[in-house]
Amino acid sequence: MDDLLLTLVLTFDAALRVSTPLILASMAGLFAERSGIVDIGLEGKMLASAFAAASAATVLGSPWIGLMAGVIVSCGLSMLHGFATITHKGDQIVSGVAINILAAGMSIILGLAWFGQGGLTPTLTYDQRFHSLSLPGIDIMDNIPLIGTIYRELISGHNVLVYLAFIIVPIVWWVVYRTRFGLRLRAVGENPKAVDTAGLSVTKLRYKALLVGGILCGIAGAYLSIAHNAQFTRDMTAGQGFIALAALIFGKWKPYTVLSACLLFGFLDAVAVRLQGVVIPGIGEIPVQLIESTPYLLTVILLAGFIGKAVPPKSVGVPYIKEL
């Protein structure tokens, strides 16, 4: 019984770690898409940020500087996306694809030129990355059965970015639903013309939304290379930007439901790792690939309208052309 509990708690623990970049990236996507800009470049921005963070951390020796570098690079790519799609009214999907491909190529080319290790960054030392924090009171809590285990294994022992991700969700909710910026953001995604008529700049609002997205996406990427892992490796995002996008759709562009989707997808991933090669009585061995692909399958099924309906912001994907 205790063993089962521990396994369960450890699986949830792993799920939290895997969910963190998904949460951050999907919140980034939420800002972009709520403002009317499709952001399939999440993957590329995360990857570029992961590379920048690891490079800066290894050269300058501090994870905080690494985090900053990641955020700056990710914001830069966000602004490029804005320049192409807002200023020049280019296709948002094409621009996103370009960002993804550019990030995939540049991270390797620059890594090779700077560090000469086949595109990897050097492994970070202890001081150069974020570490797990022990929350206070573990010893006291340990005396309480169940809760003690949960507190020690599940709640305590994560790095600062994991906690940040979970704190950010209510903040995002508050910004989107309770502030003037949030109201305008939602309005510009639904009906930019109305926003324009009210005398607000659609362009500025969308750039702002992309910038916020850039910051969050940058944190997500930095988490991968300087907190969850200790170096940048080739294509280390491995589709997580797209899973975040799927979570955003699955969560219907609402912060808390998106969070649940991220946790679900993170949990599936943790389960897939646990179930590798395990034979379940009566069912046999479940192919890991099946569990791995569940987020994509679920999203497709949702999009097909079989479980609820995912209605995107009305004007998402449409460049706003002001009438002359």
Add this chain to the structure above:
Amino acid sequence: MNRDTRINWINRLILPVLNVLTAFAATAIIFVIIGVDPIEAAEILLYGAFGYQEGLGYTLYYATNFIFTGLAVAVAFNAGLFNIGGEGQAYIGGLGTALIIFAIDPNTSAWIFIPASILGGLLFGALWALVPAYLQAYRGSHIVITTIMFNFLASSLMVYMLVNVLREPGNMSPESQLFPQNSWFPFIHDLSTNFGFVMEESPLNVSLFVALFFAVIVWILIWHTRLGYSLRATGLNSEAAIYAGIKPKRIILITMCISGALAGLVGINELVGYQHRIIMDFHFGYGFGGIAVALMGRNHPIGIIIAALLFGVLYQGGAELAFELSNISRDIVVVMQGLIILFCGALQYMYKPWVINALAPIQKES
């Protein structure tokens, strides 16, 4: 020149050339940043791609893949659809090809094998595009998102198939047994020997002719058939198309199937033409490359063939570059792809106001 033809010329010729030049200039800057002389790099690249027969063979071999995926993306673009799923369709198309080849008796003549393997690729590629197409047409879900999801689903499915089903017994790496020899597409260097020319060996095979054949078919289909007309009408204005008696939903289904089918042919060049077995990730990068090729080739088969050739040059020349210079890898080609998609796609009208201004005085004089 009246105003319309002038705009037409700007859109068709001046802007694309400027955009491609910008992408090249940006690449040159990246070369300088990483400490490689761009001129020297260009020389190595061109030598690798054209300098000797084997290099040229590789160039055309890579170009073949890009023709298939470029056509796939272009057909969808012409109907106003963005098929970002070429990657998955190519992968699953290869599966179809392999399954059909293994299903046929190994002693069957090549004349049966060749059309059958092509058909397998077409069919499976089309099927993999059909579901996203159906969801777009009848359930209102966005094709870009569903095709992205299908890329990942394809990848998971193929890992499962290669590891658990198709893997050759006793082989540690996830690849199937060799295809029966009768099914192999002839290499160009073997064919040329039959005609008395001796050529250096390269993976170039008759798939190139299949690709060119399909380029012609696509050209006829889109610009010279009723279906092509409906397809373009749907792309330009699907609501107006309804009043012309066109059913956009059906057109979406048909277009996506054609698009997926074309992408599904990457497998014949890679697998039947060269590897002679199905392997992991043989399709990698060609689906996304097809987007760059279609954008650069302005969605027209002739443009696509030229752009595919350029990408073939980049792929093969990039390999040469990585071989010659230690501080650069083949990923520089990926960077160029990204830049081309950025400047020829997302920023394609960036120079337009500037060009129109620059041409205004000439206009007044004439």
